[in-house]
Each structure stands twice: as C-alpha cells, then as structure tokens.
Amino acid sequence: MALFQTLIPALCTLSLLFQIQPSYSATCTSQKFGRNRIFQHCNDLPQLNSHIHWTYDSSNSVLSLAFAAFPARPDGWIAWGINPNGTGMIGTQALIAFKKPGGDSMIVKTFRLNSYKSVEQAEIMYDVSRLEAEYHRGLMMIFATINLPNGMTTLNQVWQVGASVMNGTFPAIHAFQPENLSSKDKLDLRKGQSLTSTSQENSGLRSKQIHGALNTVSWGMLFPIGIMMARYLRTFADPAWFYVHISCQMSSYIVGVAGWATGLKLGSQSKGVEYTIHRDFGITLFCLATLQILALFLRPKRDHKYRFYWNIYHHGVGYGVLVLGIINVFKGLEMLDPPKKWKLAYIFFLAVLGGIAISLEVITWIVILKRKPGKSGISIKLYDGQKDSNGGQQPLTS
Incomplete structure (x- = not known):
C-alpha cells in the first residue's frame, strides 16, 4: 500500500509533464x-x-x-x-x-x-x-x-x-x-x-526535363550511333555509310543545340545556382561538337596531303565528344534525380550499344582478314591514307 501511495504522485506528475509537452504532427493546423x-x-x-x-x-x-x-x-x-x-x-x-x-x-x-x-x-x-x-x-x-x-x-x-x-x-x-x-x-x-505559383514550379521542372531529354538523345544516343555507322557500316555499304553517318551526327548536333539553349535559359532563370562541373562539361562539349561539324566543311579531298592529319583531328574530336557526352548525361541525371528506372534504362541502352559494337568489331575484322585488296567488290580500308603493297597511295575514304 505504501508503494502505491508513492507511485501515484509520481505518475500524476509524469502525466502532467506529458500534457504540457508541445504537439507536433505532419500538418501545421494540429x-x-x-x-x-x-x-x-x-x-x-x-x-x-x-x-x-x-x-x-x-x-x-x-x-x-x-x-x-x-x-x-x-x-x-x-x-x-x-x-x-x-x-x-x-x-x-x-x-x-x-x-x-x-x-x-x-x-x-x-x-x-x-x-x-x-x-x-x-x-x-x-x-x-x-x-x-x-x-x-x-x-x-x-x-x-x-x-x-x-x-x-x-x-x-x-x-x-x-x-x-x-x-x-x-x-x-x-x-x-x-x-x-x-x-x-x-x-x-x-x-x-x-x-x-504551382504552374511556375511545374514549368521550371518541365524545362529541366526537356533539357535533360534533348541532351540525352543528342550526345548520349545519336552521337554514339553515328560513330558506329562510320566505323562498321563502311565495311558493308560504301559510300552509303557516309551519308548515314552525316545524318546521325547532324541530327545529334541540331538536337544538342536545342538542349544547350535550354540549359542557357535555365541558368539565366536560376541566378546563383551553379552546377560548375556540368556547366563546364556542357560548354566544352558544345565547342568540340561545333568543331566536329566544321570538319565537314574543312575536309580536304581524298588525295590531299593534309587529309591524313584531318583524319586524326576528326577522329580525336569525335571520340572526345563521345566520352564527354556520356559523362555529362550521367551528371545531368544525378542533378535532376529522376526515377531510378530512367538511369537504369540509359545504362541498359549503353550496354546494348556496347555489345553490338563488340560484335560488329569482331565481324568487321573477320571480313577484312578474309578479303584481299584488289579484288572486285568493296575495298577495305580501316584508315585513310593507308599505302598499298606497291608503295602507292590507296584512294582515301570519306
């Protein structure tokens, strides 16, 4: 009985303390x-x-x-x-x-x-x-x-x-x-x-999604496909590969310009918000891509002595755009933070493209090794400026 007499005041005190504690919930009204x-x-x-x-x-x-x-x-x-x-x-x-x-x-x-x-x-x-x-x-x-x-x-x-x-x-x-x-x-x-303004918030998010989609399609998808067309289709469809390659890369650049312009607009609307790495990669990517497009108009003729050096420039810049574009797509996905399925979908796309590239690389080399230069049909040239067995200059491909 003495124990209960001791506990009752203590329990009452604790009850009073709980009653005067502030109340917090998920809504402000309560x-x-x-x-x-x-x-x-x-x-x-x-x-x-x-x-x-x-x-x-x-x-x-x-x-x-x-x-x-x-x-x-x-x-x-x-x-x-x-x-x-x-x-x-x-x-x-x-x-x-x-x-x-x-x-x-x-x-x-x-x-x-x-x-x-x-x-x-x-x-x-x-x-x-x-x-x-x-x-x-x-x-x-x-x-x-x-x-x-x-x-x-x-x-x-x-x-x-x-x-x-x-x-x-x-x-x-x-x-x-x-x-x-x-x-x-x-x-x-x-x-x-x-x-x-909910509409303004939705508009800002929509602009970011459009920016991300345009650049993913451009530098992350069309550009790699265009490079594959140039490297592998020429073995089987010359000169058709050249026009397919140009179509892919020009489409990639046009879509990329739209994505770059959207990014500039987003930057002007978000003063003080800086994604330094993504921005710098984007500027570098756009400059390199513009140089790559200019290469189409600066291309020497096949038998020109500078064609070999033009090829080095064209291939180097092209692979630079490829690597930088894929990296920046992942940077953009990291910032936009879309549902995980979108990032997984892009990784799956790259995996499939990489698997196709490996398969075509093997097939191309098998075809090249089986064919002999000089026979009727398509002549195989992996690099422009390659010399034939007599020391002469082979015709240079585009």
Whole structure:
C-alpha cells in the first residue's frame, strides 16, 4: 500500500509533464507549441517537410513567427528568411538554428546570404527580438518577432535544411536536390496564405526535363550511333555509310543545340545556382561538337596531303565528344534525380550499344582478314591514307 501511495504522485506528475509537452504532427493546423505560443495563421510549406506559423500585427508591422522543420540529419540545421529584393537565396536575411555541440539545446543566429559562396553571420536588415530555438523528437523550431517596414504585407520567404554544422558554429552547405532549390515562395501576411505559383514550379521542372531529354538523345544516343555507322557500316555499304553517318551526327548536333539553349535559359532563370562541373562539361562539349561539324566543311579531298592529319583531328574530336557526352548525361541525371528506372534504362541502352559494337568489331575484322585488296567488290580500308603493297597511295575514304 505504501508503494502505491508513492507511485501515484509520481505518475500524476509524469502525466502532467506529458500534457504540457508541445504537439507536433505532419500538418501545421494540429501543431501546438509550449509556453502558450499561439499563432493566427499557419501554412504547410511545399518543400522539405516544413511549416510556418505566424501572427501579423498590421498596426505596427510586427510579425511573430514559428518555423518548424526536420533537419537533413539530426545534427544538421534549419533556416528561414526573408529576401527583400528577390525570390531566391541570394540576398536573404536568414535565421538559422542548430544544436549546441554535445546536447539537444539549440542555438539560433542571424545570417546574411550574400551569395552561394558567402554566408555571413551578422545582424540582418530587420529588427529581430525574442529569437529562440527548440528541439523536440527530431524537429527543430525557430521562434522570432520581426519588425517589418511599414506597409509590407507580403514577403518573399526562403527556407532550407542542412545535414551538418562546421565546428559546431557554422552551417555547412545544403544539398542541391530539386526540393532544396524550390524551397521558396511569397507569403501574404494578412490573408494567411502562400502565393506560390504551382504552374511556375511545374514549368521550371518541365524545362529541366526537356533539357535533360534533348541532351540525352543528342550526345548520349545519336552521337554514339553515328560513330558506329562510320566505323562498321563502311565495311558493308560504301559510300552509303557516309551519308548515314552525316545524318546521325547532324541530327545529334541540331538536337544538342536545342538542349544547350535550354540549359542557357535555365541558368539565366536560376541566378546563383551553379552546377560548375556540368556547366563546364556542357560548354566544352558544345565547342568540340561545333568543331566536329566544321570538319565537314574543312575536309580536304581524298588525295590531299593534309587529309591524313584531318583524319586524326576528326577522329580525336569525335571520340572526345563521345566520352564527354556520356559523362555529362550521367551528371545531368544525378542533378535532376529522376526515377531510378530512367538511369537504369540509359545504362541498359549503353550496354546494348556496347555489345553490338563488340560484335560488329569482331565481324568487321573477320571480313577484312578474309578479303584481299584488289579484288572486285568493296575495298577495305580501316584508315585513310593507308599505302598499298606497291608503295602507292590507296584512294582515301570519306
């Protein structure tokens, strides 16, 4: 009996503690915060499983808010901010929260996001008070009161999550997945709703998909097929192979130009977002492909003394475009992050093409070794400028 008398007060105390703990769920309307924090409006943000709660006092332009999100990892960080001059990250006046080293207590600081390579911990252009942060069951929360300029009833909000904190004091760079790059919209403080244009978001994603599809078909598919036509079809169909080869490569270039133009448009619409390796590979690829097309108009006649050197240039640049194009297709797939089946489909295509190339290589060499130069029919020449048995110059192929 004495044991029950001891346990009952303890159980009551635990019950009371559970009752006063904040409540968190997948939707903002059922989220409740401790210390009697109540907000007039809330939105479930469209990216990164995040939520914004706020109350706006229009009489003195004061915004009281709570931002809640799960960091990319438990030891990561969350951020919410206002961009006074644009809709992206650059120029954002941000509040960033993360855990103190060695515990679950939180730190929240103000940062100026001057560029993707310059994040400065400093006072922001708005007067911020009651700045706090909390952590509960994996969820991080930022609370703040912000004095806004008079008459500011809509704002460009930007939010983000990251995976780690450098030296326990500074947020490390976040991921560049589509949801990270789309974590922004316009917030109407009085109406209590987001003004995100779903059609604009879908248009941006559609442009990226078109860019990826065009370049995959161009450099990743048509161009390798064109090279195979030149190497293997000439053994069996001369001079028809030349026109098939030219048709493939010209089609590849035209589609590639469309893909390159789409990439330039995407870059201009996403200032500050840089995929350096993919961009540099794309520029190099386009320049080499243009040189390859120019080779068609700079091609010396078959018996010209410089034809041998033109062949070296033509083959070298062609194989360079082939390798660089395939690598950049994979880079693009990595950034676009489509369903896994698309990447597997392209790998399957390359595997089938590689198998066909190996088979044709074997067949071609068998045919070449069985045939003798000088007989009626098609003469076999693997390389332009090859000399015959009498020391003379054989006719050069295209």
